[in-house]
Amino acid sequence: MTYTEKNDYYASKQRIEQQRKSLPIASAEKRIVEEVRKNDTLIIVGETGSGKSTQLPQFLFKAGFCREGKVIGITQPRRVASITVAKRVAEESGVELGQRVGYSIRFDDMTSPSTRIKYMTDGLLLRETLLDPFLSKYSVIIVDEAHERTVHTDVLLGLLKNVQEARSQSSSQQFNLEKTKSSNGTMLDKEIPQCSSILKPCQGRKFPPLKLIVMSASLDAKGFSDYFFGAKAVHIQGRQYPVDILYTNHVETDFLEAALITIFQIHLEEGPGDVLVFLTGQEEIESVERLVKERIRQLSEDNQNMIMFPIYSALPSEKQMLAFKPAPSGFRKASLWLDIKRRYYNVQGNNFTLLFAFVSLWFEVILATNIAETSLTIPGIKYVIDPGVVKARCYNPRTGMESLNIVPTSKAQALQRSGRAGREGPGKCFRLYPESEFSKLVESTVPEIKRCNLSNVILQLKALGVDDVVGFDFMEKPSRFTSFPKAAKLIAIVKALEHLFLLGALTEDSKLTSPVGHQMARLPLDPIYAKALIVASEFSCVEEMLIAVAMLSVESIFYTPREKLDEARNARKNFSSLEGDHLTLVNVFRSSAEFLEKRKMSGSKDKSAERSLGKWCKDNFINGRSLRHARDVHSQIRGHVEQMGLRITSCGDEIVQFRRCLTASFFLNAASKQPDGSYRVCAGGQIVRIHPSSVLFRTKAECIIFNELVRTNDDYIRNITIIDQLWLPELAPQYYAPQN
DNA sequence: GAGCACTGC
Numbered sequence: 117m118t119y120t121e122k123n124d125y126y127a128s129k130q131r132i133e134q135q136r137k138s139l140p141i142a143s144a145e146k147r148i149v150e151e152v153r154k155n156d157t158l159i160i161v162g163e164t165g166s167g168k169s170t171q172l173p174q175f176l177f178k179a180g181f182c183r184e185g186k187v188i189g190i191t192q193p194r195r196v197a198s199i200t201v202a203k204r205v206a207e208e209s210g211v212e213l214g215q216r217v218g219y220s221i222r223f224d225d226m227t228s229p230s231t232r233i234k235y236m237t238d239g240l241l242l243r244e245t246l247l248d249p250f251l252s253k254y255s256v257i258i259v260d261e262a263h264e265r266t267v268h269t270d271v272l273l274g275l276l277k278n279v280q281e282a283r284s285q286s287s288s289q290q291f292n293l294e295k296t297k298s299s300n301g302t303m304l305d306k307e308i309p310q311c312s313s314i315l316k317p318c319q320g321r322k323f324p325p326l327k328l329i330v331m332s333a334s335l336d337a338k339g340f341s342d343y344f345f346g347a348k349a350v351h352i353q354g355r356q357y358p359v360d361i362l363y364t365n366h367v368e369t370d371f372l373e374a375a376l377i378t379i380f381q382i383h384l385e386e387g388p389g390d391v392l393v394f395l396t397g398q399e400e401i402e403s404v405e406r407l408v409k410e411r412i413r414q415l416s417e418d419n420q421n422m423i424m425f426p427i428y429s430a431l432p433s434e435k436q437m438l439a440f441k442p443a444p445s446g447f448r449k450a451s452l453w454l455d456i457k458r459r460y461y462n463v464q465g466n467n468f469t470l471l472f473a474f475v476s477l478w479f480e481v482i483l484a485t486n487i488a489e490t491s492l493t494i495p496g497i498k499y500v501i502d503p504g505v506v507k508a509r510c511y512n513p514r515t516g517m518e519s520l521n522i523v524p525t526s527k528a529q530a531l532q533r534s535g536r537a538g539r540e541g542p543g544k545c546f547r548l549y550p551e552s553e554f555s556k557l558v559e560s561t562v563p564e565i566k567r568c569n570l571s572n573v574i575l576q577l578k579a580l581g582v583d584d585v586v587g588f589d590f591m592e593k594p595s596r597f598t599s600f601p602k603a604a605k606l607i608a609i610v611k612a613l614e615h616l617f618l619l620g621a622l623t624e625d626s627k628l629t630s631p632v633g634h635q636m637a638r639l640p641l642d643p644i645y646a647k648a649l650i651v652a653s654e655f656s657c658v659e660e661m662l663i664a665v666a667m668l669s670v671e672s673i674f675y676t677p678r679e680k681l682d683e684a685r686n687a688r689k690n691f692s693s694l695e696g697d698h699l700t701l702v703n704v705f706r707s708s709a710e711f712l713e714k715r716k717m718s719g720s721k722d723k724s725a726e727r728s729l730g731k732w733c734k735d736n737f738i739n740g741r742s743l744r745h746a747r748d749v750h751s752q753i754r755g756h757v758e759q760m761g762l763r764i765t766s767c768g769d770e771i772v773q774f775r776r777c778l779t780a781s782f783f784l785n786a787a788s789k790q791p792d793g794s795y796r797v798c799a800g801g802q803i804v805r806i807h808p809s810s811v812l813f814r815t816k817a818e819c820i821i822f823n824e825l826v827r828t829n830d831d832y833i834r835n836i837t838i839i840d841q842l843w844l845p846e847l848a849p850q851y852y853a854p855q856n
Numbered sequence: 857g858a859g860c861a862c863t864g865c
Contacts, residue, residue: 194863222865239864268864397861429862486861507861520860564863572865640865672860752865808857828859 132208139167140353148172148350149179152256156280157328157347161337163354164535168331169201169260173233174209176256181327182232186255191238193266194491195221202226202235209233222640223748238268242275243640246579250286251279256327262340263332263528264490265563270591271573275580276328277344277589283323334528336560343591357538359500363551371503372400374548376407378501383422383479386544389498390480392488394533396507396522401426401483408481427484427492430671432741439482439494489532493539500537500545502530504553511567513608515800518569519827528560565590566605570612571643575621578628579637585609618784618851619647639756641665648781649757655777657767658757660702664778666750667701668823668835673746674809675739684737691736692811695771696820696837698778700811705750708732708743776847779839782821783848787833788841789818795833797825798844798852807832819844 136142141162151158162168173188181188192198202219209217218227219235227234238259245251257276262269330340330347337349368374375393382391395401405424412420425439482494486506506525511518525533530547537543547554565573577585586609616622621633621643628634632650639646645665652661667673676684691707693699711732715725733740757764767773779786787795787804793816795804804825806813810833812820823835844852 237864243865264863266863397859399859428860430860489862491862509861522861576865676859678859749865807859809859813857826860830858832858 129210136171136208139171140165140355141167141171144352145175149175151348151350152176152327152329155348156284156325157330157344159337159340159344159347159349160329160331160352161349162331162352163333163356165355166352168352170205170208172258172329174205177233181255187231187253188233188256188258189241189254190233190235190258190260191241191272192235193238193261193264193269195237196491198235198237205233223752238266238272242268242272242576245275246576246637249279249580250283250323251326252323254326255324256329258329258331260331261333262330263334263336267564267568267573270563270565271576273330273343273591274589276326280326280328284325286321286323287325334560339591356535357540357542359534359538359542360544361534362544362546363554364548365550367550367553368548371505371548372404375404375501375503376411378546378548379408379481380411382499384419386499389543390482390496391499391501392482392484392494392497392536393501394488394503395483395485396505397485398428398430401428401485404483422479422481424481424483427482427487429485429487488536489529495540497536497539498541498543500534500543501548502533502545503548504530509567511569513611515802516569516611517825517827517831524557526559526561527554527557530554530557570608571615574609574612575616575637575643578622579634583627585613616643619643621647635760638760639753641669641753644782645669649753650762651781652777653762653765655767655773655780656765657774657777658762658764659766660774661777662750662754662757662764663702663705664698666746666753667705669749670742670745671739673701673704673739673742675737687735687737695775696812697810697835698837699771699774704738705746708738775837775839776843778821778837779843780847782823783844783851785822786839786844787820787822789816795820802831804831804833806836807834810834810836812836812838
């Protein structure tokens with residue numbers, strides 16, 4: 117290191133130290149460590165900006181919770197959060213990322229045997245419990261952002277409760293060895309202490325107790341505390357500036373129009389600061405953008421300094437980036453800004469100093485979906501516009517139908533949104549509904565586990581040895597969306613059990629089948645796709661099915677911008693298969709792989725080959741992000757399949773084999789044509805239509821199988837392949853065998 | 857001839 121480098125190093129170290137000390141949690145270090153020592157379970161309520169996610173693991177490490185090679189695990193609901201927090205903590209600790217501090221998420225493991233503080237997604241830890249049910253390498257598990265109540269968080273909390281119980285019993289087992297007689301009369305069980313009623317016996321192994329810390333941002337600590345036998349809750353102050361909440365006088369009928377008016381009201385009447393508008397979806401964002409642009413032109417010239425940035429998850433990430441302000445030192449972003457200005461407003465100039473002076477006079481309006489509620493934090497926001505609605509996924513367990521509906525937000529959600537205005541200074545939030553309406557909102561959003569298909573969750577629990585899934589202690593038992601709460605929970609669970617039985621994962625008395633059920637549980641896929649892979653080995657088309665399930669597991673592969681509809685349609689013809697969407701997807705995957713292979717053969721480096729694949733995607737109207745994701749899934753699943761000992765066979769030109777395999781796998785989703793051109797689902801009897809995005813749209817196949825059933829304007833099925841009706845009784849006799 | 861909030865293994 118040179119002298120200046122050293123100086124820089126110490127300066128930055130000092131700066132980090134100062135920042136750490138100024139965090140609200142810093143003064144509570146002693147108290148919290150003490151509470152963790154005293155209590156096996158602790159609830160920590162800390163508002164945004166308290167520093168709990170970065171500081172607490174470091175406190176515990178310092179206090180010796182990693183002795184004897186034990187690990188502190190911290191779960192996050194999102195991948196990006198796991199990465200960024202781990203990076204920050206590694207930097208604060210002055211260690212290389214992946215050494216003492218690391219993270220592990222799907223497709224990206226930055227840990228090593230020396231990792232002691234490990235950040236990960238909650239879903240990943242859930243997977244880990246399958247391999248190590250007692251989480252033996254962890255001394256502490258911290259579940260962060262528990263208030264978000266993702267399915268993974270909820271299941272994890274239930275499991276952790278059991279792990280804790282099992283581990284504390286195991287450590288005191290020499291004192292309470294129960295001499296119970298086993299049911300079949302053998303004496304063997306005598307020697308093996310039962311650790312827990314739910315987890316498999318721990319076979320005499322001893323574990324130190326597991327410390328559990330549940331961290332939540334909301335004030336709803338009581339729910340968590342009750343769930344964990346009255347666990348103690350510690351509150352930590354956040355660092356949030358006051359936000360003025362303003363309501364309308366009347367109920368607005370058109371929330372888009374109301375948002376539009378408010379944007380201009382802020383622009384013309386309020387002081388400087390950027391605006392964040394919460395909208396329900398891409399379409400609404402696009403129309404507001406269009407309308408604002410139209411109305412800007414009617415303003416006087418010196419009031420036209422408004423610029424808009426849409427943000428939603430389907431937007432390519434380089435476009436998402438635009439909403440983040442340029443850092444004065446960041447040249448790349450600055451040039452980006454110049455680009456935008458040139459493109460949108462035809463601004464000339466090369467002088468960055470001038471540009472920044474100029475930029476600061478601009479009024480930024482960010483039009484965002486929910487993505488800006490938790491996933492992204494956009495700096496510089498002073499005003500929030502909250503129409504009070506959100507697009508939410510709903511699931512009807514009776515019909516198995518999913519739909520997306522626009523519904524009112526919860527109070528917690530409204531609070532979260534308004535909080536976005538107070539990150540850097542006092543702010544204002546405009547709620548586009550009267551105050552009286554606010555009090556009518558439900559307290560918090562219905563946890564995801566109550567509005568999703570439970571097949572996967574149930575399969576995982578079964579694989580962990582939880583036999584009584586109905587009695588499993590979920591934090592809040594799935595309920596409340598009908599007038600018979602308990603019945604609804606039961607229906608959701610029974611439906612899942614039934615489904616898993618039909619897929620052959622469970623026996624009639626609800627035990628995991630061997631090997632099929634176990635194999636299915638090991639694959640990180642929808643149970644029905646996992647089964648399809650196993651079935652494929654009987655039809656010698658594992659290679660094709662691997663591609664199909666990988667492609668079906670990701671967001672839409674085809675990208676169809678409205679303004680280039682014809683071009684996109686033509687591009688898709690190159691891949692289309694007359695047999696249906698599954699083969700079309702296989703064709704896309706293979707074409708991209710061939711393209712990449714050619715590039716590499718001609719001497720391109722991996723990176724430049726990947727770049728040209730991006731270009732290939734653009735040319736072919738393929739969503740590059742989705743394809744990359746599918747390729748990742750594909751290689752991960754292929755690894756699992758090989759480990760399971762299945763041979764990766766291809767049916768080659770015998771496409772009929774693959775179609776028969778699809779029939780044998782997705783027989784529950786078969787449908788036959790009605791006289792009027794609609795289709796009737798063989799299993800449930802619903803009347804559905806082929807979605808216009810399918811290659812089979814407008815064709816008139818007699819019998820088909822499909823993978824998705826969604827309700828939008830109509831009940832649509834997507835991802836469809838033509839089959840022969842006679843295959844159903846032949847390949848799924850257990851379901852379609854003729855009566856007598 | 858439709859339209860899809862957000863995550864995750």
